[in-house]
Amino acid sequence: xxxxxxxxxxxxxxxxxxxxxxxxxxxxxxxxxxxxxxxxxxxxxxxxxxxxxxxxxxxxxxxxxxxxxxxxxxxxxxxxxxxxxxxxxxxxxxxxxxxxxxxxxxxxxxxxxxxxxxxxxxxxxxxxxxxxxxxxxxxxxxxxxxxxxxxxxxxxxxxxxxxxxxxxxxxxxxxxxxxxxxxxxxxxxxxxxxxxxxxxxxxxxxxxxxxxxxxxxxxxxxxxxxxxxxxxxxxxxxxxxxxxxxxxxxxxxxxxxxxxxxxxxxxxxxxxxxxxxxxxxxxxxxxxxxxxxxxxxxxxxxxxxxxxxxxxxxxxxxxxxxxxxxxxxxxxxxxxxxxxxxxxxxxxxxxxxxxxxxxxxxxxxxxxxxxxxxxxxxxxxxxxxxxxxxxxxxxxxxxxxxxxxxxxxxxxxxxxxxxxxxx
Amino acid sequence: xxxxxxxxxxxxxxxxxxxxxxxxxxxxxxxxxxxxxxxxxxxxxxxxxxxxxxxxxxxxxxxxxxxxxxxxxxxxxxxxxxxxxxxxxxxxxxxxxxxxxxxxxxxxxxxxxxxxxxxxxxxxxxxxxxxxxxxxxxxxxxxxxxxxxxxxxxxxxxxxxxxxxxxxxxxxxxxxxxxxxxxxxxxxxxxxxxxxxxxxxxxxxxxxxxxxxxxxxxxxxxxxxxxxxxxxxxxxxxxxxxxxxxxxxxxxxxxxxxxxxxxxxxxxxxxxxxxxxxxxxxxxxxxxxxxxx
Numbered sequence: 001x002x003x004x005x006x007x008x009x010x011x012x013x014x015x016x017x018x019x020x021x022x023x024x025x026x027x028x029x030x031x032x033x034x035x036x037x038x039x040x041x042x043x044x045x046x047x048x049x050x051x052x053x054x055x056x057x058x059x060x061x062x063x064x065x066x067x068x069x070x071x072x073x074x075x076x077x078x079x080x081x082x083x084x085x086x087x088x089x090x091x092x093x094x095x096x097x098x099x100x101x102x103x104x105x106x107x108x109x110x111x112x113x114x115x116x117x118x119x120x121x122x123x124x125x126x127x128x129x130x131x132x133x134x135x136x137x138x139x140x141x142x143x144x145x146x147x148x149x150x151x152x153x154x155x156x157x158x159x160x161x162x163x164x165x166x167x168x169x170x171x172x173x174x175x176x177x178x179x180x181x182x183x184x185x186x187x188x189x190x191x192x193x194x195x196x197x198x199x200x201x202x203x204x205x206x207x208x209x210x211x212x213x214x215x216x217x218x219x220x221x222x223x224x225x226x227x228x229x230x231x232x233x234x235x236x237x238x239x240x241x242x243x244x245x246x247x248x249x250x251x252x253x254x255x256x257x258x259x260x261x262x263x264x265x266x267x268x269x270x271x272x273x274x275x276x277x278x279x280x281x282x283x284x285x286x287x288x289x290x291x292x293x294x295x296x297x298x299x300x301x302x303x304x305x306x307x308x309x310x311x312x313x314x315x316x317x318x319x320x321x322x323x324x325x326x327x328x329x330x331x332x333x334x335x336x337x338x339x340x341x342x343x344x345x346x347x348x349x350x351x352x353x354x355x356x357x358x359x360x361x362x363x364x365x366x367x368x369x370x371x372x373x374x375x376x377x378x379x380x381x382x383x384x385x386x387x388x389x390x391x392x393x394x395x396x397x398x399x400x401x402x403x404x405x406x407x408x409x410x411x412x413x414x415x416x417x418x419x420x421x422x423x
Numbered sequence: 424x425x426x427x428x429x430x431x432x433x434x435x436x437x438x439x440x441x442x443x444x445x446x447x448x449x450x451x452x453x454x455x456x457x458x459x460x461x462x463x464x465x466x467x468x469x470x471x472x473x474x475x476x477x478x479x480x481x482x483x484x485x486x487x488x489x490x491x492x493x494x495x496x497x498x499x500x501x502x503x504x505x506x507x508x509x510x511x512x513x514x515x516x517x518x519x520x521x522x523x524x525x526x527x528x529x530x531x532x533x534x535x536x537x538x539x540x541x542x543x544x545x546x547x548x549x550x551x552x553x554x555x556x557x558x559x560x561x562x563x564x565x566x567x568x569x570x571x572x573x574x575x576x577x578x579x580x581x582x583x584x585x586x587x588x589x590x591x592x593x594x595x596x597x598x599x600x601x602x603x604x605x606x607x608x609x610x611x612x613x614x615x616x617x618x619x620x621x622x623x624x625x626x627x628x629x630x631x632x633x634x635x636x637x638x639x640x641x642x643x644x645x646x647x648x649x650x651x652x653x654x655x656x657x658x659x660x661x662x663x664x665x666x667x668x669x670x671x672x673x674x675x676x677x678x679x680x681x682x683x684x685x686x687x688x689x690x691x692x693x694x695x696x697x698x699x700x701x702x703x704x705x706x707x708x709x710x711x712x713x714x715x716x
Contacts, residue, residue: 085678092468108468108681115470197573198659254556256662257570262552387466388680399663402575 044328045074049090049097051083052315054283058348066335073328084108091117096320099329104138104146104313105383107390113145119319119326121145126333134354137379138313146316147337148354150346153309153377154208154278155368157285160293162189162273170297172304181250184273191250193272195263196401203382203394205276206244208310211381212301214240218381225385227419232410241406248401256402268292279365280314282350295364298371309368311377314351392416454694457687467683479688488664489689492672493696495579499668500647502583503590507643508636511591515598529599536592544656547585548572551657572658575665582653582666590646594639601635602628637708644704648697669693 050059056079063075078097080086088108090096096117102109112118121127122144127135130148138148163170163180166187171177181191195201210217214236223229231237248255252272260277267275268288276299285292298309317336319329335341342355350362352369371377382390393416400409461479465472483489518529535543551572559567566574571581605628613623651670654660660667660675667675673693677686 088468111469197570197662199661199663254569254573257552257556257573259548259552388682391680395661395663398661402663 043072043074044325045076046098046325046328046332048075048077048332049083049087049100050077050079051087051101052349053079054280055315055345055349058345062336062341062344065341066332070331070335073331075332088112091320091322094322096323098323098325099317099319099332101315101317102146104140104144104148104316105380107383107385107387109145110140110383111387113140113143117321118145119321119323121147121318124330126330126337129337129339129355131354131356133375133377134311134313137311137377138316138354146313146318147333148313148316149337149342150313150315150349150351151354151372152278152280152312152314152351153368153372154204154276155296155298155309155365157267157275157277157281157294157296159267159270159273160295162270171300172307173300174302177300178247178250181247181274185250190252190272191274192247192252193258193263193267193275194248194251194255195258195260195277196255196398197257197259197262199391199394199398201260201277202397202401203390204278206393206397207380207382207390208299209244210240211310211378212299212308213243218384221381221417222384224414224417225419225421227422231414231417237410237413238406241400241409244397245401245404245406264288267294279350279352279368282362282364283348295367297367307371308376308378309371310380311372312380312383313354315345315349316354386420389416389420458691460684461688461691463684465684466681467677468681472684475684479685480692483685483689483692488667489669489672489692491664492667492669495665495667496648496650496669499579499583499650500644502579503586503647503650504640504643506583506587507590508594508639510587511594511639512598514591515595515602518595519599519602529596533592533596535589536596538589540589540652541656543589544585544653547581547588548657551581573662575662578658578662578666582650582657585653585657586646586650590643594643597635597639598632601632605631633708637704640708641701641704644700645697648693648700669696 048059048063050056056077059077063077066075067073084102084106087097087100087102091112104110109118120143122139122142124144126147127144134148134151135144138144138146158170162184166183166189168180168183169176171180184191214220214234220229220234224231252258252266258266263272263275263277264281264284265288266272268285270289270292279296282296285294298307301307317333319326319333323329336345337355339355339358342353342358346353346358347362350365352365352372382393393413396409396412396416399412400406462474462476463472464475464479514532518525518532522528551570556568556570559565559569566577571577571584609627610623613627618626649670650668651674654666654668654671658666660671669689670693673686673689675686676682676689
């Protein structure tokens with residue numbers, strides 16, 4: 001081999017390996033400012049694996065405050081896309097983040113907790129400030145694994161201007177809701193928007209409405225999942241499915257082609273009067289159109305006296321069993337669950353609070369927070385389902401919206417639920 | 424060349440070691456581990472699982488969802504390969520003639536290839552919702568005035584359109600290179616002998632394009648069979664599972680529906696399918712290269 005070839009070859013290889021090394025340094029997504037200029041020898045670094053993208057900025061501010069009073073602890077916030085899958089993979093491969101947020105009703109989290117991958121916080125002083133009803137709601141097999149900070153519920157966003165200009169009062173029963181829809185439709189306004197393109201939104205709607213309207217649904221589904229009953233045995237399911245179809249008569253022209261982001265944008269620009277989804281959309285709607293005059297009302301029941309709304313824990317913080325620096329992690333959680341921190345966090349996000357005595361932020365959801373404070377709540381029924389089942393329900397319902405075949409839908413539900421806990 | 428202490432053969436063998444190690448570590452080892460998991464019922468994250476032998480493989484053959492994904496993927500591949508290569512060939516021929524600003528046009532037409540698939544998918548996702556329906560309504564075309572992706576029958580065409588829009592660029596460049604390799608004296612001779620453009624294309628140009636055609640067909644089929652990015656960006660497998668490709672279904676089962684062992688077994692099936700298709704392709708196409716007839 002000629003010397004020039006060898007030199008050229010070595011140069012090329014070096015260049016290539018540099019490029020590969022540069023490319024392989026992982027693009028880690030947002031990490032917080034790291035506080036003090038030079039890390040001291042005794043400084044402990046903990047990673048806060050935060051799952052809610054809308055909370056990143058306010059959490060950064062809270063971390064700043066925490067680090068001011070705890071100069072020996074460095075907190076790095078980590079918010080990635082597809083956070084639940086990433087968390088599951090990291091904990092399974094023993095690379096768990098020191099402190100993280102998760103959802104106590106999430107079936108994968110429940111399985112991990114039951115396998116001992118998450119620290120049991122049931123009698124920990126960290127739980128002392130939590131509202132008792134919410135602590136009860138977040139229990140998995142009688143134990144608390146996460147400290148609940150923010151709650152979520154679903155309700156109907158409505159365009160105040162469209163309601164006022166058509167003289168529509170806030171519906172308190174399903175009959176009034178349909179009447180309002182009729183009136184709006186007659187006036188040439190789209191009453192509802194449905195984002196049926198993605199089965200996730202459909203799943204949320206079905207789980208909410210099942211829990212709100214079907215009597216003794218948790219016990220019944222438990223029987224079905226244990227092979228003791230069939231969905232088709234329950235006479236309440238057929239009218240329930242029919243009601244899902246009926247309300248869509250007042251939807252926009254292309255419901256199946258509208259995604260969650262499209263519906264949010266169209267509601268913010270005033271193309272529809274009402275939109276049923278979770279309170280997590282408030283920030284986005286307000287940002288999309290700051291001039292929009294909107295608020296939420298609870299999804300009505302047949303009788304106004306039975307009104308209740310579903311509550312799930314939306315922001316909750318925990319520690320992994322095999323995590324590092326647990327003492328520092330607990331200190332951080334303690335800070336994040338004080339009244340001041342929670343109020344600051346919820347003021348932007350707008351969620352009702354799981355911590356005692358916290359004024360929750362946004363005025364758009366006062367009617368919903370009132371219901372929660374009055375205790376007229378029920379937990380999300382999908383917390384009792386095995387992993388992956390809720391997605392199946394969403395997809396089966398989506399198919400029903402296309403075929404309009406209720407019989408086939410109920411059979412599909414039965415196939416999904418029947419005896420699934422014994423397999 | 425003799426190096427002290429080593430025979431020539433040993434030096435060459437040692438030089439291949441890094442590549443072999445990388446290949447083994449990042450390809451062979453995961454394949455064997457995957458095959459092992461496909462014999463279990465592991466859900467992807469639990470600490471325990473059971474060995475179930477070939478049960479996953481047998482169940483898959485009866486799984487309607489897998490068979491639907493197979494037929495979707497094959498139909499999708501057929502549509503995409505035909506149109507992508509057809510458009511690429513036509514454009515390559517047009518851009519091989521003497522045009523003013525030919526270089527500029529070639530750059531413009533190559534542009535879609537430099538974009539990421541997810542970006543193109545998301546942009547077209549928006550087009551299908553907010554751009555095409557108003558056009559369809561204005562023109563009175565019923566099927567265009569709704570979101571193509573919202574209808575289980577038309578969603579496949581929406582995704583295929585996006586793939587074709589982005590995917591014709593690289594085959595086009597390859598065809599341009601192939602057309603440049605057609606000897607000018609042959610085309611001139613055919614012209615003088617009075618051959619029509621069609622005859623000239625099939626008898627003179629096409630035989631020289633066969634190697635390029637081979638490359639393009641192999642790449643296009645591979646792209647079609649493994650379609651994933653567009654599905655994620657545009658339909659998420661919906662509406663109601665009508666656009667679940669094999670790759671997407673494997674991802675769903677493995678990552679989201681907590682059926683890791685089952686998903687890996689499906690992946691092994693797809694591996695066999697692609698191996699078979701590649702084998703057939705290479706056998707068929709290697710016989711017909713120009714200069715060997």
